[in-house]
């Protein structure tokens with residue numbers, strides 16, 4: 230029998246209490262948080278969809294691994310397990326453990342970056358861009374055109390534009406390219422997948438010009454699901470085989486284990502080049518820790534080794550992608566405008582289309598995030614002009630090209646009834662849309678203002 234409901238392929242052994250709150254309480258909480266969801270305490274939130282990073286629920290096997298963790302300084306058993314799991318998954322020769330993804334980025338891009346160097350990506354994630362620019366290098370994003378059109382269907386909206394890739398290499402000179410970085414799935418581009426064909430073409434171009442090709446592989450398993458589902462030639466391959474083939478096209482990878490390794494903290498850098506590995510290792514030992522733990526506890530490494538196996542289980546991946554799509558499809562049925570198709574780890578609502586009466590200067594995405602909280606205690610993240618807007622010399626806003634609200638789904642944390650509740654809140658939100666007002670910023674720091682800025686409703 231074919232079942233319509235994709236059930237969570239796990240039973241719940243340990244639970245964490247959610248504190249229920251009233252409308253009146255939430256109106257106060259968000260006011261005290263200066264209308265910035267980042268400033269709420271987690272206890273004030275009912276459903277937390279701020280990020281899928283480090284918020285996963287570990288399995289009973291992973292918790293058992295925590296107890297087995299070997300805390301030896303050098304050559305711990307847990308390190309050997311983590312290293313072997315990564316070597317097996319990627320096929321690369323060398324691995325360095327780090328405390329999270331950005332530390333691995335710092336090691337690699339600090340090493341191969343520097344003034345005059347250019348990095349090219351489908352879309353650099355914000356910490357990736359920050360590490361590259363901090364080294365003095367330049368970061369260029371060249372996703373395909375369709376990536377910027379929320380309503381246009383494309384099976385692999387995370388793909389890189391190959392013509393632009395060639396042009397950028399020619400224009401800057403191959404010797405000045407630090408690396409080509411393919412982010413799978415493309416987080417900042419809506420969690421959209423990258424096709425194997427695109428990765429193959431990029432690999433060929435990089436080989437032709439002798440340019441280093443790096444995968445930012447935080448969500449490589451989720452990406453493999455989309456390839457098996459949408460790329461004919463891969464329908465009979467296993468998710469792990471697909472991931473391995475993609476790793477094989479590149480020269481190395483940076484991964485935040487807080488995503489597809491289903492742990493709360495961790496990351497790594499894996500490479501084939503011995504010389505590059507050695508110089509990254511030197512910096513690792515100075516800044517993170519010795520090269521067989523790199524800022525992680527033995528128990529963390531044990532949990533990563535187990536998580537990297539669990540993430541490729543077909544039932545898990547099917548549930549993971551289907552449950553994200555479930556939320557997206559329900560919102561679509563309600564007429565809530567979203568980026569389509571739905572990506573792997575999050576649903577992105579187009580707030581500009583949802584609140585057309587709120588001008589971008591009054592941050593429609595922030596308004597939607599606040600309404601979601603007030604009505605349902607749901608915490609989501611504005612990805613629009615609060616996060617990416619710039620201020621012109623005359624003080625006016627240079628808006629972001631989209632005003633989105635991201636609802637990221639933590640792995641194995643919420644059940645379908647939690648998601649149905651989110652849908653219900655949206656149904657309610659639709660009713661009184663025109664009465665919702667925008668916000669103004671009354672206090673902001675010089676960098677990354679979305680984390681700490683204070684807002685007030687526009688009267």
Ligand SMILES: *Cc1c(COP(=O)(O)O)cnc(C)c1O
Nearest residue numbers: 329330331354356416447485487
């Ligand atoms: C999360 C993330 C990173 C950075 O990893 P951290 O563990 O948060 O430091 C880099 N790239 C992508 C695509 C990410 O999603």
